[in-house]
Amino acid sequence: MGIIETIWQILTSPPVFIPLIFPGFITLMIVLLLLIWFERKLTAKVQMRYGPLYIFKAFGGAIQMVADLLKYLFSEFIVPKDADKKVFILAPIMFFTFTLLPLVAIPISSTFTAMQSDLTMLLVPAIGTLAPLMVILIGWSSNNKYSFIGSLREGYIMMTYEIPMFISILAMALTYNSLNLIQIVDKQSGFLWGIVLNPLAAITFFGTLLMTTARFPFDISEAESEIVVGPYTEYSGIVFVLCLGAPYVKLYVLSLFYSLVFLGGWNPLFWPLNTNPILPGLAVLVKGAIIMALAVFMRTIYPRYRLDQALRLGWHKLFALSILSVILALVLVGLGVL
Amino acid sequence: MRLIAEVDGDIIVAFEPNIGYVHRAVEKIAETKTYLQIIPLVERPMLPDTASANLGYILALEKLLDVEVPPRAQYLRMLLCEMSRIHSHLYGLGIFGNMIGSSTVFEWAFADREPFLELTQQWTGARLTASFMVPGGIRRDLPQDFKDKALKAVAYMEQRLKDYDKIFVNNPVTIARLEGVGVIKKSEAARIGIVGPNLRASGVAYDVRKIEPYCAYGDLDFDLIVREEGDCYARLLVRREEIKQSIKLIRQILDKLPSGSFFAEKYLKLITPKMKELMDKSNILRFPAVFSALKPAKGDAISRVEAGRGELFYYIVSDGTAQPYRFRMVTPSFKNVIAFKAALLGGRLADVPSVYGSLDYFPPEADR
Numbered sequence: 001m002g003i004i005e006t007i008w009q010i011l012t013s014p015p016v017f018i019p020l021i022f023p024g025f026i027t028l029m030i031v032l033l034l035l036i037w038f039e040r041k042l043t044a045k046v047q048m049r050y051g052p053l054y055i056f057k058a059f060g061g062a063i064q065m066v067a068d069l070l071k072y073l074f075s076e077f078i079v080p081k082d083a084d085k086k087v088f089i090l091a092p093i094m095f096f097t098f099t100l101l102p103l104v105a106i107p108i109s110s111t112f113t114a115m116q117s118d119l120t121m122l123l124v125p126a127i128g129t130l131a132p133l134m135v136i137l138i139g140w141s142s143n144n145k146y147s148f149i150g151s152l153r154e155g156y157i158m159m160t161y162e163i164p165m166f167i168s169i170l171a172m173a174l175t176y177n178s179l180n181l182i183q184i185v186d187k188q189s190g191f192l193w194g195i196v197l198n199p200l201a202a203i204t205f206f207g208t209l210l211m212t213t214a215r216f217p218f219d220i221s222e223a224e225s226e227i228v229v230g231p232y233t234e235y236s237g238i239v240f241v242l243c244l245g246a247p248y249v250k251l252y253v254l255s256l257f258y259s260l261v262f263l264g265g266w267n268p269l270f271w272p273l274n275t276n277p278i279l280p281g282l283a284v285l286v287k288g289a290i291i292m293a294l295a296v297f298m299r300t301i302y303p304r305y306r307l308d309q310a311l312r313l314g315w316h317k318l319f320a321l322s323i324l325s326v327i328l329a330l331v332l333v334g335l336g337v338l
Numbered sequence: 339m340r341l342i343a344e345v346d347g348d349i350i351v352a353f354e355p356n357i358g359y360v361h362r363a364v365e366k367i368a369e370t371k372t373y374l375q376i377i378p379l380v381e382r383p384m385l386p387d388t389a390s391a392n393l394g395y396i397l398a399l400e401k402l403l404d405v406e407v408p409p410r411a412q413y414l415r416m417l418l419c420e421m422s423r424i425h426s427h428l429y430g431l432g433i434f435g436n437m438i439g440s441s442t443v444f445e446w447a448f449a450d451r452e453p454f455l456e457l458t459q460q461w462t463g464a465r466l467t468a469s470f471m472v473p474g475g476i477r478r479d480l481p482q483d484f485k486d487k488a489l490k491a492v493a494y495m496e497q498r499l500k501d502y503d504k505i506f507v508n509n510p511v512t513i514a515r516l517e518g519v520g521v522i523k524k525s526e527a528a529r530i531g532i533v534g535p536n537l538r539a540s541g542v543a544y545d546v547r548k549i550e551p552y553c554a555y556g557d558l559d560f561d562l563i564v565r566e567e568g569d570c571y572a573r574l575l576v577r578r579e580e581i582k583q584s585i586k587l588i589r590q591i592l593d594k595l596p597s598g599s600f601f602a603e604k605y606l607k608l609i610t611p612k613m614k615e616l617m618d619k620s621n622i623l624r625f626p627a628v629f630s631a632l633k634p635a636k637g638d639a640i641s642r643v644e645a646g647r648g649e650l651f652y653y654i655v656s657d658g659t660a661q662p663y664r665f666r667m668v669t670p671s672f673k674n675v676i677a678f679k680a681a682l683l684g685g686r687l688a689d690v691p692s693v694y695g696s697l698d699y700f701p702p703e704a705d706r
Binding site: 043046047048049149216217219220223224225226299300301302303304305306307308309 | 435436441444505509511512688689690691
């Protein structure tokens with residue numbers, strides 16, 4: 001066996017392929033590049049502007065983000081004098097890591113998965129909940145009033161969205177009688193997808209997804225016209241990119257998760273097609289891309305909620321909806337639909 | 339401009355707008371300039387609403403000079419002012435949208451000023467600071483195809499207002515953000531003396547165009563937009579309705595436009611015959627020589643006009659020389675700055691941008 005074959009085998013083995021290539025790091029970078037470009041281009045189209053244009057003109061400025069990234073790479077990273085230095089540097093890195101980490105639990109076909117676990121559906125959002133804590137740390141260590149207000153806002157919002165999010169996941173777990181993402185996707189064979197079975201849970205989860213990724217109208221912790229960029233005010237250089245990129249990474253992860261739980265994953269691809277990881281993976285990615293596009297499109301439609309209004313919406317509407325979705329799931333189980 | 343808020347948790351307990359950072363001493367500079375040189379000067383602080391600033395000054399100056407302005411010039415002055423008012427309201431709406439996070443309405447409102455800027459440019463030669471009104475009339479008659487273009491522009495604006503309603507005014511998030519926020523009660527509004535759309539949104543029916551009609555506003559039919567709520571949303575709605583009223587006014591002015599000269603007889607006869615010939619051919623005013631150093635009679639004069647953001651007041655004292663002895667300009671934003679405190683105490687920190695946007699406050703205008 002040659003060395004190239006060995007490397008190829010290691011690369012294509014699920015524990016390496018999933019975190020590193022697809023849906024992990026490399027795909028993530030390409031998706032982020034195109035997602036931010038798409039967001040800017042779409043917003044520009046609605047707002048009668050051009051958006052990014054000059055870098056790679058033939059493709060409408062598609063690699064604008066690469067240029068921005070290079071610019072940030074070469075700009076100085078300034079640590080404020082009064083900041084808590086260790087936390088100030090480490091918190092954004094851990095923030096980015098914790099948003100990226102849940103990708104390992106996401107399967108891309110019924111056989112191709114990095115970790116065999118019966119709890120993957122719980123694991124993905126559970127690792128994700130560590131990220132907002134890092135945002136609070138970021139705000140605390142910056143020692144700046146805008147950062148502090150922003151991270152407090154993030155803390156309030158976190159409590160609001162996480163409970164409905166987990167209750168809606170509970171509803172789906174009841175509906176499918178499983179916490180294993182592969183089994184869940186297999187149960188959605190045909191067109192009886194989660195969004196059809198339990199639309200209440202799907203709506204709740206989409207609402208909490210907008211909140212957790214700081215999309216409009218819940219762009220409250222970063223609120224540009226109020227508190228500069230919220231928790232990230234003091235950051236510069238490449239670490240600032242990590243801070244700004246992390247919500248997008250979270251959006252990517254949760255969109256893939258959404259497509260697995262609510263949009264049928266690699267269904268309706270049938271048996272011989274869904275064993276090869278390429279086609280099912282693409283199906284999951286395309287469905288996730290639709291969710292991502294929808295989430296970034298909100299920017300053009302909505303202004304920003306005030307903090308107390310978002311909290312009221314979370315506790316009064318989303319929480320109630322999530323409870324209703326559990327009841328709906330119990331009814332479905334009682335009727336023996338699945 | 340700095341806004342200093344003292345908060346208890348998220349609730350504002352003390353609020354102080356700190357003004358004066360863009361003070362340009364317009365009043366003091368005016369005392370060193372000749373009367374004609376003051377025209378461009380007073381436009382500078384009131385940027386989106388230059389025509390009203392120009393008109394107010396000229397009205398006061400004409401009282402000192404005792405000039406009769408022909409009706410055509412009166413109507414054309416109103417036309418420019420109403421276009422300027424639409425422009426000013428759109429500018430305010432755009433900033434307002436951006437402040438509460440709707441970048442779409444910001445871009446739209448700023449882009450939709452363009453038809454009116456283009457019209458102004460075609461007519462006066464400048465997009466913004468036209469310095470178009472001079473004692474005795476205006477500097478140029480309407481271009482030939484102006485009426486059609488203006489009607490097209492206002493029809494477009496009417497369509498766009500419906501789009502704004504869809505994306506911004508009737509947006510549930512906008513309503514949640516603005517309704518019941520920054521309330522200024524009717525009695526409070528009258529007591530602290532705020533002006534313009536902000537006053538009318540608090541239920542006080544006060545508009546200089548109605549109370550003390552200047553130019554020919556008395557002959558035209560338009561409604562006074564008044565709302566009782568006094569909150570940020572009411573201020574937004576008042577501005578939106580006022581754009582509609584300005585459109586109505588522009589249509590009426592273009593219909594009723596009287597024929598005749600656009601410059602006062604008193605100065606017209608001072609223009610040399612050769613210049614007069616040129617002027618008749620091109621419809622562009624040639625200044626009579628006396629304009630280089632206008633010397634009004636001793637005395638003082640005041641004028642009030644309704645600018646886009648509210649009542650604009652001028653007071654000129656003349657000592658018979660070529661420069662004014664004292665020049666006073668009280669701008670609407672200066673009168674409205676006090677409203678920050680009235681509207682924000684007891685509100686939340688996130689209400690500061692909503693209230694700022696809704697008051698349509700413009701620092702250079704307030705500081706002068």
